[in-house]
Amino acid sequence: MLDLQQLQTFRVVALTNSFNRAAAELGYSQPSVTFHIQSLERELGATLFTRHRLSRGATLTEAGRHALAFADKLFGLVQEAKATLGHERTEVG
Amino acid sequence: MLDLQQLQTFRVVALTNSFNRAAAELGYSQPSVTFHIQSLERELGATLFTRHRLSRGATLTEAGRHALAFADKLFGLVQEAKATLGHERTEVG
DNA sequence: TAAAAATACTCCATAGGTATTTTAT
DNA sequence: ATAAAATACCTATGGAGTATTTTTA
Numbered sequence: 001m002l003d004l005q006q007l008q009t010f011r012v013v014a015l016t017n018s019f020n021r022a023a024a025e026l027g028y029s030q031p032s033v034t035f036h037i038q039s040l041e042r043e044l045g046a047t048l049f050t051r052h053r054l055s056r057g058a059t060l061t062e063a064g065r066h067a068l069a070f071a072d073k074l075f076g077l078v079q080e081a082k083a084t085l086g087h088e089r090t091e092v093g
Numbered sequence: 094m095l096d097l098q099q100l101q102t103f104r105v106v107a108l109t110n111s112f113n114r115a116a117a118e119l120g121y122s123q124p125s126v127t128f129h130i131q132s133l134e135r136e137l138g139a140t141l142f143t144r145h146r147l148s149r150g151a152t153l154t155e156a157g158r159h160a161l162a163f164a165d166k167l168f169g170l171v172q173e174a175k176a177t178l179g180h181e182r183t184e185v186g
Numbered sequence: 187t188a189a190a191a192a193t194a195c196t197c198c199a200t201a202g203g204t205a206t207t208t209t210a211t
Numbered sequence: 212a213t214a215a216a217a218t219a220c221c222t223a224t225g226g227a228g229t230a231t232t233t234t235t236a
Contacts, residue, residue, distance in 0.1 A: 005094050046178045054189050054236045070174040081163035085139045146210045147214050
C-alpha cells in the first residue's frame, strides 16, 4: 500500500535533488531516505530518480515528474479534507 | 501522518456499518479495526462513527460522511496515478 | 580520491493478535 | 443475556539508525 510518509520524502528529494539533503531536512538518516524511495519505486512500479554521484545528486525521471504532480494533488486533497473536517493543524501529512 | 491502510479500513467499516464485519472482510482482528478507526479519528480530529451496540453496528457521523467522500477521491487519485505510471496492479491501495 | 547512494546489520517501536471487559438493550 | 466495540497485554515485524561499501567522475 502507498505510504504518504514515503511520498513526502519523495517530494523533498525531488525539491533538493539530493538524498542526503532530503535526509537532513527531514531529520532522517540517508539510508532511510534510500529505503523510502526504493519502496515507493517498487510500489509504483517505476524508477523515480536518476542517481548521479560526485556532487551531481539525483534528478527526476519522466515517471518521477508525473509522480511529483500526483503527490502535489494528493497532499492538496489531504489538506482540504483536514480543513473541511475542522482540524486546526496545518502541516502536510 | 494520515495512513492509507487505516483509510481503507474506514471505507470498509462505512460500507458494512460494522467493525466486526469489516475485520472479517479485511482479514484483521476486530481490535485492529478499532485501532485503525481510533487513529484516524485522532489524526483527522473528528469522530467518524456513532457506535451502537446489540446488532445495531456503527453508522457514519456527518464528519464521517465528509471523510468518506474524501477517501473516495483520494483512492481514485491513487488509482489514476498508478495507471499513468504504467503500473499493472489494479487493487486499491 | 571524494562525494553521494546502496548495502549490511542491529535494535526497538508499534502494528497486529488473543483474551477479556465494558456497554447498552 | 447477548451482541458488538473497547481495553489490556504480549509478540513479532519492519522501520530507523550506525557503520561500511560501492560507484563514477
